[in-house]
Amino acid sequence: MAHQSARQLALAALREWQTGKNFADSILARFLRSSDLTAPDRAFATELFYGILRNLSLLDLWIGSLRSEHLDHDTRDLLRLGLYQLFLLETPEHAAVFETVHLANARARPLVNAVLRNALRRKMELVEKASRQNLSVRSSHPQFLIDRWTKNFGAENTAALCEWNNRPAPIYARVNRLRISTEEFLSQHSHAVRLSQHENFVRLTSIPIDALARGDCYIQDPSTAAACLLLDPSPGEKVLDACAAPGGKTVYLAELMMNQGVIIACDRDEGRIRTLRDNLERLGVEIARLAHHDWTSGSPLRHDAAISPFDRILIDTPCSNTGVMRRRADLRWRLASKDFFRVQAKQLRILRGTISLLKTGGVLVYSTCSIEPEENEEVVRTITNEFSFLELAKEVSSLPFRDGFDGSYAAKLIRTR
Numbered sequence: 155m156a157h158q159s160a161r162q163l164a165l166a167a168l169r170e171w172q173t174g175k176n177f178a179d180s181i182l183a184r185f186l187r188s189s190d191l192t193a194p195d196r197a198f199a200t201e202l203f204y205g206i207l208r209n210l211s212l213l214d215l216w217i218g219s220l221r222s223e224h225l226d227h228d229t230r231d232l233l234r235l236g237l238y239q240l241f242l243l244e245t246p247e248h249a250a251v252f253e254t255v256h257l258a259n260a261r262a263r264p265l266v267n268a269v270l271r272n273a274l275r276r277k278m279e280l281v282e283k284a285s286r287q288n289l290s291v292r293s294s295h296p297q298f299l300i301d302r303w304t305k306n307f308g309a310e311n312t313a314a315l316c317e318w319n320n321r322p323a324p325i326y327a328r329v330n331r332l333r334i335s336t337e338e339f340l341s342q343h344s345h346a347v348r349l350s351q352h353e354n355f356v357r358l359t360s361i362p363i364d365a366l367a368r369g370d371c372y373i374q375d376p377s378t379a380a381a382c383l384l385l386d387p388s389p390g391e392k393v394l395d396a397c398a399a400p401g402g403k404t405v406y407l408a409e410l411m412m413n414q415g416v417i418i419a420c421d422r423d424e425g426r427i428r429t430l431r432d433n434l435e436r437l438g439v440e441i442a443r444l445a446h447h448d449w450t451s452g453s454p455l456r457h458d459a460a461i462s463p464f465d466r467i468l469i470d471t472p473c474s475n476t477g478v479m480r481r482r483a484d485l486r487w488r489l490a491s492k493d494f495f496r497v498q499a500k501q502l503r504i505l506r507g508t509i510s511l512l513k514t515g516g517v518l519v520y521s522t523c524s525i526e527p528e529e530n531e532e533v534v535r536t537i538t539n540e541f542s543f544l545e546l547a548k549e550v551s552s553l554p555f556r557d558g559f560d561g562s563y564a565a566k567l568i569r570t571r
């Protein structure tokens with residue numbers, strides 16, 4: 155993979171993504187790991203790959219207007235790459251056309267060259283044509299998502315959400331106060347800006363590689379804090395973090411507990427548990443014990459029986475991730491409407507598997523990074539109807555178009571008997 159240009163890398167990643175076997179994030183991470191690109195070129199390759207995925211329908215609209223005959227996958231990808239640079243990234247025209255044509259094989263080269271040059275001549279007309287399309291095409295989101303969001307949030311919020319999903323996310327980090335105070339962190343990172351609503355979160359202009367390696371901070375959106383703050387664990391308590399990996403919330407819980415008490419951090423995925431272990435160690439968590447467990451298996455959790463029942467349980471379930479779409483460029487193309495019910499069934503099974511471990515008077519927080527009622531309010535209503543001893547005490551949600559952070563949901567349930 156060495157000696158590839160940023161454009162070559164983005165194109166190769168796009169071609170692999172089309173095979174449907176791997177997610178965009180893992181493809182890009184693997185390609186970047188084995189490349190010798192400079193930091194700016196890595197950023198450019200990332201921008202190209204994710205930008206094309208975020209604008210697929212729009213790019214294909216333009217390609218269809220420029221060329222009605224059939225195109226093979228490779229030529230289509232080259233045209234997507236060229237048009238993304240020319241129309242959406244505003245790359246200098248000569249570089250965009252020359253470098254893209256250069257990537258085509260000898261047979262496709264004349265066609266790619268002709269289509270891109272024609273696109274430049276017709277740019278105003280094509281941009282105007284795009285503005286007349288419906289939101290699904292204009293913003294490159296599947297129609298079923300537009301329909302459900304319009305029903306749930308209204309047309310204006312849906313348009314704002316689509317626009318949000320198409321903008322790359324800023325870098326946010328939570329300062330890990332198990333290692334360093336926020337003031338000290340800020341004095342060491344002059345480019346870090348403290349968030350007024352979340353005093354232990356900062357906005358950064360680049361990844362703080364050394365601080366991450368020291369465990370001084372953890373890359374995390376501020377919307378993830380709500381579940382931990384709702385759980386509100388105290389030092390000395392017994393806490394179950396049921397779906398813990400890779401550990402962003404476990405570390406925050408340990409911080410709130412001042413590293414006193416015990417956290418049983420579970421996950422069903424062994425690979426992710428390894429990452430969890432590394433993260434907890436690097437970030438200075440001393441009170442977590444790891445457990446490999448699948449809550450849908452029906453078998454009891456194997457742990458020190460003296461620990462349960464738990465004072466508090468956090469269930470940060472797997473979900474559709476629609477609240478974090480701006481961080482998952484290809485998610486919209488992988489989701490189908492039936493997924494929301496499929497994932498709801500799993501969320502309910504995980505919840506049912508944990509409830510008996512909560513002590514009377516204990517607190518359970520259920521959380522997702524989804525903005526879909528099927529995975530949030532509906533799950534909580536079903537569970538509180540099924541277990542009459544669970545009382546809904548509070549719900550907190552974050553909606554990108556309303557709150558300016560990723561979408562998330564957290565509900566606090568109290569066991570009354």
Ligand SMILES: C[S@@+](CC[C@H](N)C(=O)[O-])C[C@H]1O[C@@H](n2cnc3c(N)ncnc32)[C@H](O)[C@@H]1O
Binds near residue numbers: 397400401472473
């Ligand atoms: C949203 S992620 C958790 C993120 C984590 N709480 C954090 O803050 O870093 C959901 C996790 O649930 C785990 N998971 C999925 N199904 C599970 C199950 N049936 N039992 C236990 N864990 C499960 C996944 O492996 C994944 O690591």
